[in-house]
Amino acid sequence: MITTEEIKALARLAKLQFDDARCEEFSKEFEEIVAFAGEINSSVVGGTSEIREIGGREIALSDLRADEVEPSLSAEKITSNVEAENGCFTVRRVVK
Protein backbone atom coordinates (compact mmCIF):
# COMPACT_ATOMS: atom_id res chain seq x y z
CA MET A 1 0.00 0.00 0.00
CA ILE A 2 1.46 3.34 -1.04
CA THR A 3 0.32 6.13 1.25
CA THR A 4 -0.57 9.70 0.37
CA GLU A 5 2.48 10.81 2.36
CA GLU A 6 4.74 8.57 0.27
CA ILE A 7 3.31 9.97 -2.96
CA LYS A 8 3.83 13.51 -1.72
CA ALA A 9 7.41 12.69 -0.71
CA LEU A 10 8.11 11.17 -4.13
CA ALA A 11 6.55 14.20 -5.82
CA ARG A 12 8.87 16.46 -3.80
CA LEU A 13 11.88 14.46 -5.06
CA ALA A 14 10.56 14.70 -8.63
CA LYS A 15 9.90 18.46 -8.28
CA LEU A 16 6.19 17.96 -8.89
CA GLN A 17 3.22 18.98 -6.77
CA PHE A 18 0.48 16.51 -5.89
CA ASP A 19 -2.32 18.03 -3.84
CA ASP A 20 -4.72 15.83 -1.85
CA ALA A 21 -7.22 15.43 -4.68
CA ARG A 22 -4.51 14.50 -7.18
CA CYS A 23 -2.92 12.11 -4.66
CA GLU A 24 -6.22 10.31 -4.23
CA GLU A 25 -6.76 10.05 -7.98
CA PHE A 26 -3.17 8.93 -8.54
CA SER A 27 -2.57 6.51 -5.66
CA LYS A 28 -4.65 3.57 -6.99
CA GLU A 29 -3.14 3.81 -10.45
CA PHE A 30 0.36 4.23 -9.08
CA GLU A 31 -0.08 1.19 -6.90
CA GLU A 32 -1.04 -0.86 -9.96
CA ILE A 33 2.00 0.44 -11.85
CA VAL A 34 4.36 -0.34 -8.96
CA ALA A 35 2.82 -3.85 -8.72
CA PHE A 36 3.39 -4.25 -12.46
CA ALA A 37 7.04 -3.17 -12.06
CA GLY A 38 7.28 -5.61 -9.16
CA GLU A 39 6.59 -8.51 -11.54
CA ILE A 40 10.35 -8.67 -12.02
CA ASN A 41 10.65 -9.99 -8.48
CA SER A 42 9.35 -13.37 -9.67
CA SER A 43 12.38 -13.67 -11.99
CA VAL A 44 15.74 -15.04 -11.07
CA VAL A 45 18.69 -13.09 -12.38
CA GLY A 46 20.79 -16.27 -12.48
CA GLY A 47 24.49 -16.03 -13.28
CA THR A 48 24.34 -12.47 -14.55
CA SER A 49 26.12 -10.13 -12.18
CA GLU A 50 27.71 -7.56 -14.45
CA ILE A 51 26.01 -4.69 -16.20
CA ARG A 52 27.72 -4.20 -19.54
CA GLU A 53 27.58 -1.22 -21.83
CA ILE A 54 24.67 -1.39 -24.24
CA GLY A 55 25.88 -3.08 -27.40
CA GLY A 56 28.49 -4.96 -25.38
CA ARG A 57 31.15 -2.39 -26.16
CA GLU A 58 33.64 -1.42 -23.50
CA ILE A 59 34.41 2.29 -23.64
CA ALA A 60 38.02 3.08 -22.72
CA LEU A 61 39.26 6.45 -21.49
CA SER A 62 41.16 6.80 -24.76
CA ASP A 63 37.83 6.64 -26.65
CA LEU A 64 36.74 9.90 -25.10
CA ARG A 65 37.47 13.16 -26.85
CA ALA A 66 40.09 15.50 -25.42
CA ASP A 67 38.80 17.87 -22.76
CA GLU A 68 39.47 21.01 -24.75
CA VAL A 69 37.48 24.19 -25.03
CA GLU A 70 36.11 24.51 -28.56
CA PRO A 71 33.99 27.19 -30.21
CA SER A 72 30.38 26.65 -29.18
CA LEU A 73 27.01 28.38 -29.17
CA SER A 74 26.88 31.98 -27.98
CA ALA A 75 25.17 32.87 -24.69
CA GLU A 76 22.76 35.06 -26.68
CA LYS A 77 21.66 32.08 -28.76
CA ILE A 78 21.28 29.78 -25.78
CA THR A 79 19.18 32.30 -23.88
CA SER A 80 17.08 33.21 -26.94
CA ASN A 81 14.13 31.07 -25.84
CA VAL A 82 13.54 32.34 -22.35
CA GLU A 83 13.67 35.35 -20.06
CA ALA A 84 17.26 36.54 -20.19
CA GLU A 85 19.43 39.60 -19.83
CA ASN A 86 22.93 40.16 -21.24
CA GLY A 87 23.28 36.47 -22.10
CA CYS A 88 22.25 35.31 -18.61
CA PHE A 89 19.12 33.41 -17.59
CA THR A 90 17.02 35.54 -15.26
CA VAL A 91 14.84 34.35 -12.39
CA ARG A 92 13.19 36.18 -9.54
CA ARG A 93 15.51 37.35 -6.81
CA VAL A 94 16.83 34.43 -4.71
CA VAL A 95 18.93 36.21 -2.06
CA LYS A 96 17.16 38.84 -0.03
Added chain:
Amino acid sequence: MKGLLTRLSAMLRSGETSSYELTKKYIAEIEKSNPSLNAYVHLTFERALKDAETADKMLKNGVGGALTGIPYALKDNICTDGLLTTCCSRILCDFKPYYNAAVVEKLNSVGAVLLGKTNMDEFAMGSTSETSCYGAPLNPRNLSYVTGGSSGGSAAAVAANIAPYALGSDTGGSIRQPAAFCGVVGFKPTYGAVSRYGLIAYGSSLDQIGPITHTVSDAALVYDAIRGADVRDMTSAATDAAPTVLDPEVKGIKIALADEFFEGLDGEMKALIEGVVKKYEAYGAEVSSVSIPSLKTALPVYYIIACAEASSNLGRYDGIRYGFRAADYSDVDDMVVRTRTQGFGKEVQKRIMLGTYVLSSGYFDAYYKKACLLREKLKGEMDKVFEKFDLLIAPTAPVTAFKRGYSGGNAIETYHSDVCTVPVNIAGLPAISIPCGKTKTGLPVGMQIIGDRFADSAVLSAAYFCEAESVCGEEIYEGDVRL
Protein backbone atom coordinates in the same frame (compact mmCIF):
# COMPACT_ATOMS: atom_id res chain seq x y z
CA MET B 1 10.94 -3.41 -57.40
CA LYS B 2 11.64 0.25 -56.89
CA GLY B 3 10.29 2.18 -53.94
CA LEU B 4 8.58 5.55 -53.99
CA LEU B 5 11.77 7.45 -53.13
CA THR B 6 13.74 5.86 -55.98
CA ARG B 7 10.97 6.77 -58.38
CA LEU B 8 10.78 10.36 -57.12
CA SER B 9 14.55 10.69 -57.30
CA ALA B 10 14.57 9.46 -60.91
CA MET B 11 11.83 11.95 -61.80
CA LEU B 12 13.81 14.78 -60.23
CA ARG B 13 17.09 13.77 -61.91
CA SER B 14 15.45 13.42 -65.33
CA GLY B 15 13.77 16.80 -65.04
CA GLU B 16 10.29 15.27 -65.21
CA THR B 17 9.51 17.38 -62.16
CA SER B 18 11.41 19.75 -59.91
CA SER B 19 11.85 19.71 -56.15
CA TYR B 20 9.91 22.99 -56.03
CA GLU B 21 6.94 21.47 -57.89
CA LEU B 22 7.07 18.27 -55.88
CA THR B 23 7.18 20.23 -52.61
CA LYS B 24 4.22 22.34 -53.74
CA LYS B 25 2.23 19.16 -54.49
CA TYR B 26 2.89 17.78 -51.03
CA ILE B 27 2.04 21.14 -49.43
CA ALA B 28 -1.30 21.09 -51.27
CA GLU B 29 -1.98 17.54 -50.02
CA ILE B 30 -1.08 18.52 -46.45
CA GLU B 31 -3.37 21.56 -46.58
CA LYS B 32 -6.18 19.27 -47.76
CA SER B 33 -5.73 16.33 -45.36
CA ASN B 34 -3.91 17.55 -42.27
CA PRO B 35 -6.76 19.51 -40.69
CA SER B 36 -8.64 16.22 -40.23
CA LEU B 37 -5.64 13.91 -39.65
CA ASN B 38 -3.60 16.13 -37.28
CA ALA B 39 -0.44 14.33 -38.41
CA TYR B 40 1.66 17.50 -38.54
CA VAL B 41 1.78 19.91 -35.59
CA HIS B 42 4.17 22.50 -37.08
CA LEU B 43 4.34 23.29 -40.79
CA THR B 44 7.47 24.75 -42.36
CA PHE B 45 6.24 25.48 -45.89
CA GLU B 46 8.01 28.79 -46.48
CA ARG B 47 11.35 27.28 -45.56
CA ALA B 48 10.51 24.10 -47.50
CA LEU B 49 10.01 26.03 -50.74
CA LYS B 50 13.33 27.86 -50.23
CA ASP B 51 15.08 24.56 -49.51
CA ALA B 52 13.45 23.06 -52.61
CA GLU B 53 14.95 25.84 -54.75
CA THR B 54 18.38 25.06 -53.28
CA ALA B 55 17.79 21.35 -53.95
CA ASP B 56 16.87 22.13 -57.57
CA LYS B 57 20.24 23.85 -57.97
CA MET B 58 21.95 20.78 -56.51
CA LEU B 59 20.04 18.54 -58.93
CA LYS B 60 20.98 20.77 -61.85
CA ASN B 61 24.64 20.54 -60.85
CA GLY B 62 24.38 16.76 -60.43
CA VAL B 63 25.32 16.80 -56.75
CA GLY B 64 23.59 15.41 -53.64
CA GLY B 65 22.24 11.92 -53.20
CA ALA B 66 19.18 9.71 -53.47
CA LEU B 67 17.08 11.98 -51.22
CA THR B 68 18.02 15.32 -52.84
CA GLY B 69 14.94 17.43 -53.46
CA ILE B 70 12.53 14.93 -51.86
CA PRO B 71 10.33 16.32 -49.06
CA TYR B 72 10.02 14.62 -45.68
CA ALA B 73 8.45 14.93 -42.24
CA LEU B 74 10.20 14.90 -38.88
CA LYS B 75 8.98 13.81 -35.45
CA ASP B 76 8.63 16.78 -33.13
CA ASN B 77 11.28 15.52 -30.67
CA ILE B 78 14.12 15.96 -33.19
CA CYS B 79 15.77 19.39 -32.95
CA THR B 80 15.56 21.81 -35.86
CA ASP B 81 17.49 25.08 -35.73
CA GLY B 82 15.07 27.99 -35.36
CA LEU B 83 11.97 25.81 -35.86
CA LEU B 84 9.57 24.78 -33.10
CA THR B 85 10.50 21.47 -31.45
CA THR B 86 8.00 20.88 -28.69
CA CYS B 87 7.86 17.11 -28.02
CA CYS B 88 4.11 17.85 -28.13
CA SER B 89 4.41 19.05 -24.54
CA ARG B 90 3.20 22.26 -22.94
CA ILE B 91 6.55 22.58 -21.18
CA LEU B 92 8.32 23.08 -24.55
CA CYS B 93 5.39 24.86 -26.24
CA ASP B 94 7.48 27.71 -27.65
CA PHE B 95 10.92 26.06 -27.76
CA LYS B 96 12.98 26.78 -30.86
CA PRO B 97 16.32 24.94 -30.71
CA TYR B 98 19.48 26.78 -31.70
CA TYR B 99 21.03 23.79 -33.46
CA ASN B 100 20.06 20.93 -35.75
CA ALA B 101 20.03 17.27 -34.74
CA ALA B 102 22.73 15.19 -36.44
CA VAL B 103 20.12 13.49 -38.65
CA VAL B 104 18.76 16.88 -39.74
CA GLU B 105 22.30 18.07 -40.58
CA LYS B 106 22.78 14.95 -42.68
CA LEU B 107 19.48 15.36 -44.53
CA ASN B 108 20.10 19.10 -45.04
CA SER B 109 23.51 18.36 -46.53
CA VAL B 110 21.95 16.19 -49.25
CA GLY B 111 19.20 18.72 -50.00
CA ALA B 112 16.24 16.97 -48.36
CA VAL B 113 13.23 19.26 -47.89
CA LEU B 114 11.52 19.44 -44.49
CA LEU B 115 7.71 19.83 -44.75
CA GLY B 116 7.01 20.03 -41.01
CA LYS B 117 7.14 18.42 -37.59
CA THR B 118 4.86 15.54 -36.76
CA ASN B 119 2.54 14.74 -33.87
CA MET B 120 3.58 12.31 -31.13
CA ASP B 121 2.87 11.24 -27.59
CA GLU B 122 4.20 13.85 -25.17
CA PHE B 123 7.95 13.24 -24.80
CA ALA B 124 7.41 9.99 -26.76
CA MET B 125 5.68 8.46 -23.74
CA GLY B 126 2.72 6.49 -25.01
CA SER B 127 1.43 3.91 -27.45
CA THR B 128 -1.43 5.85 -29.05
CA SER B 129 -0.12 9.41 -29.64
CA GLU B 130 -3.10 10.53 -27.58
CA THR B 131 -0.95 12.12 -24.87
CA SER B 132 0.09 14.87 -27.31
CA CYS B 133 -0.79 18.36 -26.08
CA TYR B 134 -2.05 19.07 -29.63
CA GLY B 135 -4.61 16.24 -29.57
CA ALA B 136 -4.14 12.85 -31.22
CA PRO B 137 -3.42 12.23 -34.91
CA LEU B 138 -5.95 9.94 -36.61
CA ASN B 139 -5.24 6.69 -38.40
CA PRO B 140 -5.64 7.29 -42.16
CA ARG B 141 -6.68 3.63 -42.62
CA ASN B 142 -9.69 4.20 -40.38
CA LEU B 143 -10.33 7.52 -38.71
CA SER B 144 -12.07 5.89 -35.73
CA TYR B 145 -8.77 4.34 -34.66
CA VAL B 146 -5.55 5.74 -33.23
CA THR B 147 -2.28 5.76 -35.15
CA GLY B 148 -0.36 4.03 -32.40
CA GLY B 149 2.61 5.76 -30.89
CA SER B 150 4.62 7.44 -30.05
CA SER B 151 5.63 8.37 -33.64
CA GLY B 152 1.93 8.40 -34.64
CA GLY B 153 2.07 11.61 -36.67
CA SER B 154 5.03 10.35 -38.73
CA ALA B 155 3.23 7.04 -39.47
CA ALA B 156 -0.03 8.83 -40.31
CA ALA B 157 1.75 11.31 -42.61
CA VAL B 158 3.35 8.49 -44.59
CA ALA B 159 0.21 6.31 -44.65
CA ALA B 160 -1.86 9.25 -45.91
CA ASN B 161 0.89 10.12 -48.40
CA ILE B 162 1.27 13.64 -47.11
CA ALA B 163 4.98 12.86 -46.66
CA PRO B 164 7.06 10.60 -48.93
CA TYR B 165 8.92 9.48 -45.81
CA ALA B 166 9.29 10.51 -42.18
CA LEU B 167 11.70 10.10 -39.32
CA GLY B 168 10.52 8.81 -35.96
CA SER B 169 12.19 7.71 -32.76
CA ASP B 170 11.84 4.33 -31.05
CA THR B 171 12.43 3.82 -27.32
CA GLY B 172 10.18 0.79 -26.85
CA GLY B 173 8.50 0.36 -30.25
CA SER B 174 7.56 3.94 -31.12
CA ILE B 175 8.53 3.58 -34.79
CA ARG B 176 7.42 -0.03 -35.35
CA GLN B 177 4.08 -0.08 -33.53
CA PRO B 178 2.55 3.00 -35.25
CA ALA B 179 3.96 1.74 -38.58
CA ALA B 180 2.11 -1.54 -37.95
CA PHE B 181 -1.12 0.21 -36.92
CA CYS B 182 -1.04 2.47 -40.00
CA GLY B 183 0.08 -0.20 -42.50
CA VAL B 184 3.48 1.23 -43.41
CA VAL B 185 7.13 0.22 -42.93
CA GLY B 186 8.98 1.27 -39.75
CA PHE B 187 12.66 0.53 -39.16
CA LYS B 188 14.47 0.81 -35.81
CA PRO B 189 18.22 0.56 -36.50
CA THR B 190 20.72 -1.01 -34.10
CA TYR B 191 21.28 1.16 -31.01
CA GLY B 192 24.24 3.35 -31.95
CA ALA B 193 23.86 3.08 -35.74
CA VAL B 194 22.26 6.53 -35.94
CA SER B 195 23.44 9.50 -33.86
CA ARG B 196 21.04 10.62 -31.14
CA TYR B 197 22.59 14.11 -31.04
CA GLY B 198 19.64 16.51 -31.08
CA LEU B 199 17.02 13.87 -30.27
CA ILE B 200 15.29 15.09 -27.12
CA ALA B 201 16.03 12.32 -24.64
CA TYR B 202 13.47 9.97 -23.11
CA GLY B 203 15.38 6.78 -22.22
CA SER B 204 18.91 7.39 -23.47
CA SER B 205 20.05 3.75 -23.40
CA LEU B 206 17.00 2.76 -25.48
CA ASP B 207 16.23 5.72 -27.82
CA GLN B 208 17.00 5.38 -31.51
CA ILE B 209 16.01 7.40 -34.60
CA GLY B 210 14.79 5.59 -37.72
CA PRO B 211 12.67 5.91 -40.86
CA ILE B 212 8.96 5.35 -41.51
CA THR B 213 8.38 4.71 -45.20
CA HIS B 214 6.09 3.17 -47.80
CA THR B 215 8.52 0.40 -48.72
CA VAL B 216 11.54 -1.48 -47.39
CA SER B 217 13.75 -0.12 -50.18
CA ASP B 218 12.75 3.40 -49.12
CA ALA B 219 13.66 2.56 -45.52
CA ALA B 220 17.13 1.38 -46.63
CA LEU B 221 17.73 4.63 -48.58
CA VAL B 222 16.78 6.81 -45.62
CA TYR B 223 18.76 4.63 -43.19
CA ASP B 224 21.86 5.02 -45.40
CA ALA B 225 21.42 8.80 -45.39
CA ILE B 226 21.19 9.17 -41.59
CA ARG B 227 23.50 6.52 -40.13
CA GLY B 228 27.14 6.73 -38.99
CA ALA B 229 29.36 7.64 -36.04
CA ASP B 230 29.15 11.09 -34.51
CA VAL B 231 31.59 12.48 -31.92
CA ARG B 232 28.68 14.26 -30.21
CA ASP B 233 26.99 10.93 -29.36
CA MET B 234 29.51 8.63 -27.72
CA THR B 235 27.13 5.67 -28.06
CA SER B 236 27.09 6.05 -31.84
CA ALA B 237 29.24 3.68 -33.85
CA ALA B 238 30.72 3.54 -37.32
CA THR B 239 28.58 1.52 -39.72
CA ASP B 240 29.57 0.02 -43.05
CA ALA B 241 30.53 2.88 -45.39
CA ALA B 242 29.03 1.15 -48.43
CA PRO B 243 25.33 1.64 -49.21
CA THR B 244 22.99 -1.08 -47.97
CA VAL B 245 22.57 -3.77 -50.62
CA LEU B 246 19.14 -5.36 -50.48
CA ASP B 247 19.39 -9.04 -51.31
CA PRO B 248 15.99 -10.77 -51.48
CA GLU B 249 17.61 -14.25 -51.52
CA VAL B 250 16.50 -16.12 -48.40
CA LYS B 251 17.71 -19.62 -49.30
CA GLY B 252 19.66 -21.04 -46.38
CA ILE B 253 18.98 -18.22 -43.93
CA LYS B 254 18.05 -19.43 -40.46
CA ILE B 255 14.92 -17.92 -38.93
CA ALA B 256 13.86 -18.41 -35.31
CA LEU B 257 10.33 -18.07 -33.98
CA ALA B 258 10.26 -17.48 -30.21
CA ASP B 259 7.21 -19.11 -28.64
CA GLU B 260 6.91 -16.30 -26.08
CA PHE B 261 6.22 -13.70 -28.82
CA PHE B 262 3.19 -15.66 -30.06
CA GLU B 263 1.58 -16.56 -26.70
CA GLY B 264 -1.99 -15.30 -26.56
CA LEU B 265 -1.78 -13.73 -30.01
CA ASP B 266 -5.11 -13.35 -31.81
CA GLY B 267 -5.65 -16.24 -34.27
CA GLU B 268 -6.25 -14.03 -37.28
CA MET B 269 -3.03 -12.09 -36.72
CA LYS B 270 -1.10 -15.29 -36.04
CA ALA B 271 -2.35 -16.83 -39.30
CA LEU B 272 -1.20 -13.80 -41.31
CA ILE B 273 2.32 -13.98 -39.85
CA GLU B 274 2.50 -17.75 -40.26
CA GLY B 275 1.49 -17.30 -43.91
CA VAL B 276 4.55 -15.08 -44.46
CA VAL B 277 6.82 -17.47 -42.55
CA LYS B 278 5.67 -20.31 -44.85
CA LYS B 279 6.76 -18.22 -47.86
CA TYR B 280 10.23 -17.87 -46.36
CA GLU B 281 10.32 -21.65 -45.96
CA ALA B 282 9.06 -22.18 -49.50
CA TYR B 283 11.96 -20.06 -50.78
CA GLY B 284 14.53 -22.10 -48.84
CA ALA B 285 14.80 -20.47 -45.42
CA GLU B 286 15.16 -22.80 -42.42
CA VAL B 287 12.62 -22.00 -39.72
CA SER B 288 12.77 -23.32 -36.12
CA SER B 289 11.05 -22.62 -32.82
CA VAL B 290 13.09 -21.36 -29.88
CA SER B 291 12.39 -20.24 -26.34
CA ILE B 292 13.66 -16.94 -24.92
CA PRO B 293 12.41 -17.14 -21.30
CA SER B 294 13.43 -13.57 -20.38
CA LEU B 295 10.91 -12.16 -22.86
CA LYS B 296 8.32 -12.73 -20.14
CA THR B 297 9.82 -10.07 -17.90
CA ALA B 298 10.89 -7.69 -20.69
CA LEU B 299 7.90 -5.39 -20.28
CA PRO B 300 8.36 -4.43 -16.59
CA VAL B 301 12.14 -4.35 -17.11
CA TYR B 302 11.61 -1.88 -19.93
CA TYR B 303 9.25 0.36 -17.96
CA ILE B 304 11.59 0.45 -14.96
CA ILE B 305 14.67 1.36 -17.02
CA ALA B 306 12.88 3.78 -19.38
CA CYS B 307 11.12 5.61 -16.55
CA ALA B 308 14.29 5.76 -14.42
CA GLU B 309 16.17 7.33 -17.33
CA ALA B 310 13.22 9.62 -18.09
CA SER B 311 13.03 10.90 -14.53
CA SER B 312 16.67 11.90 -14.83
CA ASN B 313 16.51 13.23 -18.42
CA LEU B 314 13.42 15.32 -17.76
CA GLY B 315 15.04 16.86 -14.68
CA ARG B 316 16.39 19.57 -16.99
CA TYR B 317 12.94 21.15 -17.49
CA ASP B 318 13.05 23.67 -14.71
CA GLY B 319 11.43 26.70 -16.34
CA ILE B 320 14.77 28.50 -16.47
CA ARG B 321 16.47 27.27 -19.61
CA TYR B 322 13.67 26.12 -21.94
CA GLY B 323 10.15 26.98 -23.00
CA PHE B 324 7.33 27.32 -20.50
CA ARG B 325 7.62 28.98 -17.09
CA ALA B 326 4.77 29.13 -14.55
CA ALA B 327 3.39 32.65 -14.13
CA ASP B 328 3.03 32.86 -10.34
CA TYR B 329 5.60 31.60 -7.87
CA SER B 330 7.05 32.58 -4.51
CA ASP B 331 10.69 31.56 -5.01
CA VAL B 332 12.89 29.69 -7.49
CA ASP B 333 12.13 26.25 -6.06
CA ASP B 334 8.41 27.01 -6.17
CA MET B 335 8.83 28.16 -9.78
CA VAL B 336 10.47 24.85 -10.78
CA VAL B 337 7.74 22.78 -9.08
CA ARG B 338 4.88 24.85 -10.52
CA THR B 339 6.43 24.91 -14.01
CA ARG B 340 6.84 21.13 -14.07
CA THR B 341 3.41 20.44 -12.55
CA GLN B 342 1.65 22.72 -15.04
CA GLY B 343 3.93 21.93 -17.97
CA PHE B 344 4.02 18.10 -17.99
CA GLY B 345 0.95 16.06 -18.87
CA LYS B 346 -0.40 13.27 -16.65
CA GLU B 347 1.34 10.36 -18.41
CA VAL B 348 4.71 12.10 -18.28
CA GLN B 349 4.25 12.90 -14.58
CA LYS B 350 3.29 9.27 -13.95
CA ARG B 351 6.48 8.01 -15.59
CA ILE B 352 8.66 10.57 -13.79
CA MET B 353 7.08 9.38 -10.52
CA LEU B 354 7.74 5.71 -11.32
CA GLY B 355 11.31 6.54 -12.34
CA THR B 356 11.86 8.50 -9.12
CA TYR B 357 10.39 5.60 -7.12
CA VAL B 358 12.62 2.89 -8.63
CA LEU B 359 15.73 5.05 -8.20
CA SER B 360 14.96 6.13 -4.65
CA SER B 361 16.81 4.88 -1.61
CA GLY B 362 15.41 1.54 -0.45
CA TYR B 363 13.96 0.60 -3.83
CA PHE B 364 17.02 1.01 -6.10
CA ASP B 365 18.33 -2.56 -5.68
CA ALA B 366 14.89 -4.19 -5.80
CA TYR B 367 13.77 -2.42 -8.96
CA TYR B 368 16.37 -0.51 -10.98
CA LYS B 369 19.44 -2.66 -10.33
CA LYS B 370 17.49 -5.88 -10.75
CA ALA B 371 15.95 -4.59 -14.00
CA CYS B 372 19.46 -3.80 -15.30
CA LEU B 373 20.60 -7.33 -14.44
CA LEU B 374 17.53 -8.84 -16.11
CA ARG B 375 18.33 -6.71 -19.14
CA GLU B 376 21.76 -8.36 -19.25
CA LYS B 377 20.09 -11.76 -18.95
CA LEU B 378 17.79 -11.02 -21.91
CA LYS B 379 20.73 -9.72 -23.95
CA GLY B 380 22.59 -12.95 -23.19
CA GLU B 381 19.63 -15.06 -24.31
CA MET B 382 19.32 -13.00 -27.51
CA ASP B 383 23.08 -13.43 -28.15
CA LYS B 384 22.61 -17.19 -27.90
CA VAL B 385 19.74 -17.10 -30.42
CA PHE B 386 21.87 -15.14 -32.89
CA GLU B 387 24.76 -17.58 -32.50
CA LYS B 388 22.54 -20.13 -34.27
CA PHE B 389 20.06 -18.04 -36.24
CA ASP B 390 20.21 -15.07 -38.61
CA LEU B 391 16.84 -13.56 -37.75
CA LEU B 392 13.86 -13.66 -35.42
CA ILE B 393 10.32 -13.17 -36.73
CA ALA B 394 7.61 -11.90 -34.37
CA PRO B 395 4.40 -9.90 -34.38
CA THR B 396 5.01 -6.15 -34.10
CA ALA B 397 2.18 -5.80 -31.59
CA PRO B 398 -0.19 -8.32 -30.01
CA VAL B 399 -3.15 -6.20 -31.13
CA THR B 400 -4.24 -4.05 -34.07
CA ALA B 401 -4.91 -0.30 -33.69
CA PHE B 402 -7.00 0.73 -30.67
CA LYS B 403 -10.23 2.66 -30.92
CA ARG B 404 -9.76 6.36 -30.20
CA GLY B 405 -9.83 7.27 -26.53
CA TYR B 406 -8.03 4.11 -25.49
CA SER B 407 -5.24 5.77 -23.52
CA GLY B 408 -7.83 7.18 -21.14
CA GLY B 409 -8.33 3.60 -19.92
CA ASN B 410 -6.12 1.26 -17.96
CA ALA B 411 -2.42 2.19 -18.10
CA ILE B 412 -1.12 -1.36 -17.72
CA GLU B 413 -3.28 -2.63 -20.60
CA THR B 414 -1.86 0.11 -22.83
CA TYR B 415 1.69 -0.78 -21.74
CA HIS B 416 1.02 -4.40 -22.80
CA SER B 417 0.74 -3.34 -26.44
CA ASP B 418 4.54 -2.84 -26.33
CA VAL B 419 5.26 -6.42 -25.28
CA CYS B 420 6.70 -7.52 -28.66
CA THR B 421 8.73 -4.38 -29.36
CA VAL B 422 10.46 -3.53 -26.06
CA PRO B 423 12.82 -6.58 -26.01
CA VAL B 424 14.47 -5.20 -29.16
CA ASN B 425 15.31 -1.89 -27.45
CA ILE B 426 16.41 -3.59 -24.25
CA ALA B 427 18.95 -5.62 -26.24
CA GLY B 428 19.87 -2.76 -28.65
CA LEU B 429 18.92 -4.81 -31.74
CA PRO B 430 17.74 -3.70 -35.19
CA ALA B 431 14.15 -4.54 -36.18
CA ILE B 432 11.73 -3.66 -38.92
CA SER B 433 7.94 -3.75 -38.98
CA ILE B 434 6.36 -4.50 -42.35
CA PRO B 435 2.66 -4.75 -43.14
CA CYS B 436 1.70 -8.41 -43.58
CA GLY B 437 -2.03 -8.12 -44.22
CA LYS B 438 -5.26 -6.87 -42.74
CA THR B 439 -7.79 -8.29 -40.32
CA LYS B 440 -11.37 -8.94 -41.43
CA THR B 441 -12.22 -5.55 -39.96
CA GLY B 442 -9.72 -3.96 -42.35
CA LEU B 443 -7.05 -2.98 -39.83
CA PRO B 444 -3.39 -3.44 -40.83
CA VAL B 445 -1.26 -6.10 -39.11
CA GLY B 446 2.50 -5.67 -38.73
CA MET B 447 5.19 -8.32 -38.70
CA GLN B 448 8.57 -7.75 -37.10
CA ILE B 449 11.93 -9.01 -38.37
CA ILE B 450 14.67 -8.75 -35.75
CA GLY B 451 18.42 -9.19 -36.27
CA ASP B 452 21.64 -9.25 -34.29
CA ARG B 453 23.35 -5.97 -33.39
CA PHE B 454 24.65 -4.23 -36.54
CA ALA B 455 23.02 -6.84 -38.80
CA ASP B 456 20.76 -4.04 -40.07
CA SER B 457 21.29 -4.92 -43.73
CA ALA B 458 20.31 -8.56 -43.06
CA VAL B 459 17.06 -7.33 -41.46
CA LEU B 460 16.34 -4.99 -44.36
CA SER B 461 17.18 -7.67 -46.94
CA ALA B 462 14.89 -10.24 -45.32
CA ALA B 463 12.10 -7.67 -45.27
CA TYR B 464 12.86 -6.78 -48.88
CA PHE B 465 12.21 -10.42 -49.80
CA CYS B 466 8.53 -9.87 -48.92
CA GLU B 467 8.44 -6.77 -51.10
CA ALA B 468 10.33 -8.25 -54.07
CA GLU B 469 8.26 -11.45 -54.09
CA SER B 470 4.99 -9.63 -53.28
CA VAL B 471 4.54 -12.03 -50.38
CA CYS B 472 2.01 -9.76 -48.73
CA GLY B 473 0.22 -8.79 -51.95
CA GLU B 474 -0.82 -5.18 -52.03
CA GLU B 475 -0.23 -4.74 -48.34
CA ILE B 476 3.26 -3.39 -48.88
CA TYR B 477 1.88 0.00 -49.75
CA GLU B 478 3.85 1.82 -52.39
CA GLY B 479 2.15 5.17 -52.18
CA ASP B 480 0.45 7.18 -54.83
CA VAL B 481 2.71 9.98 -56.03
CA ARG B 482 -0.30 12.09 -57.06
CA LEU B 483 1.58 14.18 -59.62
